[in-house]
Amino acid sequence: MPKKTVKDVELKDKRAFTRVDFNVPRAQDGSISDDTKIRAALPTISYLLQQGAAVILASHLGRPKGQVQEDLRLKAVAERLEELLGQKVVYVGEVTGPKVTRAAEELKPGQVMLLENVRFHPGETKNDPELAKIYAALADIFVSDAFGTAHRAHASNVGIAAYLPAVAGFLMEKEITNLSRILHDPQKPVVAIVGGSKTADKIGVLTKFLQLADTILLGGGMANTFLAAKAYRLGRSLVEKDQLQQAAAIMETAEKHGVRLCLPVDATVAYDLHEAKGARNVSVDAVPADMMVVDIGEETRKLYAAYIREAGTVVWNGPLGVFETDAFARGTIAIAQAVAGSDAFSVIGGGDVVAAVEKAGVAGKISHLSTGGGATLEFWEGKELPGIAVIQNL
Numbered sequence: 380m381p382k383k384t385v386k387d388v389e390l391k392d393k394r395a396f397t398r399v400d401f402n403v404p405r406a407q408d409g410s411i412s413d414d415t416k417i418r419a420a421l422p423t424i425s426y427l428l429q430q431g432a433a434v435i436l437a438s439h440l441g442r443p444k445g446q447v448q449e450d451l452r453l454k455a456v457a458e459r460l461e462e463l464l465g466q467k468v469v470y471v472g473e474v475t476g477p478k479v480t481r482a483a484e485e486l487k488p489g490q491v492m493l494l495e496n497v498r499f500h501p502g503e504t505k506n507d508p509e510l511a512k513i514y515a516a517l518a519d520i521f522v523s524d525a526f527g528t529a530h531r532a533h534a535s536n537v538g539i540a541a542y543l544p545a546v547a548g549f550l551m552e553k554e555i556t557n558l559s560r561i562l563h564d565p566q567k568p569v570v571a572i573v574g575g576s577k578t579a580d581k582i583g584v585l586t587k588f589l590q591l592a593d594t595i596l597l598g599g600g601m602a603n604t605f606l607a608a609k610a611y612r613l614g615r616s617l618v619e620k621d622q623l624q625q626a627a628a629i630m631e632t633a634e635k636h637g638v639r640l641c642l643p644v645d646a647t648v649a650y651d652l653h654e655a656k657g658a659r660n661v662s663v664d665a666v667p668a669d670m671m672v673v674d675i676g677e678e679t680r681k682l683y684a685a686y687i688r689e690a691g692t693v694v695w696n697g698p699l700g701v702f703e704t705d706a707f708a709r710g711t712i713a714i715a716q717a718v719a720g721s722d723a724f725s726v727i728g729g730g731d732v733v734a735a736v737e738k739a740g741v742a743g744k745i746s747h748l749s750t751g752g753g754a755t756l757e758f759w760e761g762k763e764l765p766g767i768a769v770i771q772n773l
């Protein structure tokens with residue numbers, strides 16, 4: 380990787396301001412329902428501590444919009460981190476102020492503190508240089524490990540780098556290395572799978588995949604829009620009418636570039652997104668007017684799996700059906716199993732599809748599950764992410 384990492388700098392007796400992504404999913408009662416993101420940051424934190432650094436951690440949680448929101452405090456995160464690290468985590472409950480400054484000054488090599496949710500401060504998302512300076516004054520070095528926010532230029536992940544030397548943590552390094560492998564000389568044939576519901580957000584990635592992939596397999600709400608652009612009648616299915624022209628243009632480009640762009644040949648249809656009653660498998664040219672497409676069909680799963688078996692590289696964003704409803708998760712699960720069973724280098728990115736693959740129980744057999752949603756998509760589009768740009772080059 381062309382960027383400096385924590386391995387390239389002296390850490391002994393240094394204070395390391397470390398931006399992590401502790402934006403964990405929470406249950407109704409506010410408790411942490413999944414601590415994957417906290418665990419993902421442990422290699423970097425442990426390394427910094429072993430090397431004799433004092434670690435000042437910063438993260439956001441949810442969208443408090445520059446105000447203190449009691450249910451978005453990081454107290455529970457600090458407690459969970461304490462359990463996982465097996466050592467005390469100093470939690471001051473504030474983002475800035477004399478308490479924070481004192482705690483940072485008193486922090487000894489090998490000790491950890493966690494700032495309060497950085498988005499409680501109105502300057503954070505505005506990338507306020509004054510706030511960035513306050514963060515920088517706490518430390519000697521900036522460690523960037525929050526890949527999931529790398530597409531945003533905020534004070535704690537971008538602004539701070541104007542005042543401190545910036546290096547990548549291990550999670551950031553892993554993301555950059557694995558996501559880049561898709562873009563630069565991937566093992567052929569390359570199979571790209573694109574699903575999900577937000578066609579408009581994915582046109583950029585699809586356009587990139589048209590340059591990289593040999594085969595593109597479409598599913599989810601996205602595929603509905605493409606089918607509709609080919610004049611299929613899809614009943615009450617989600618179809619993004621304002622994206623029909625884009626879809627048609629993409630199909631045209633695929634044809635020109637000789638990319639095989641596959642649409643579902645059959646689908647699971649239902650009366651409701653959340654209700655399996657009456658659901659059945661139909662050909663895409665026989666969707667009843669009062670039903671909606673909720674998953675790729677059985678024949679499509681087989682066709683898609685056959686391409687995946689032959690792939691050298693698989694890249695996947697967006698679930699292929701309404702996986703939140705168990706009965707409509709089958710297409711996504713079948714494809715997840717196909718990817719897990721193939722010898723291809725496989726990278727899956729996107730909040731929902733990663734959750735679906737974890738639900739399918741095959742996460743361990745995927746080469747790389749990206750921790751980013753928007754950041755991953757923008758990386759694949761080929762954009763320079765501000766949170767990566769600020770990390771020092773090697």
Ligand code: ADP
Nearest residue numbers: 575576577599600672697700701729730731732
């Ligand atoms: P990701 O987070 O992986 O990038 P998206 O956010 O684009 O994926 O899309 C995920 C959403 O797409 C899920 O909530 C899922 O229910 C929805 N979805 C998938 N297939 C369909 C469909 N056929 N009709 C409506 N919504 C769908």
Ligand code: MG
Nearest residue numbers: 729730731752
């Ligand atoms: Mg999503």
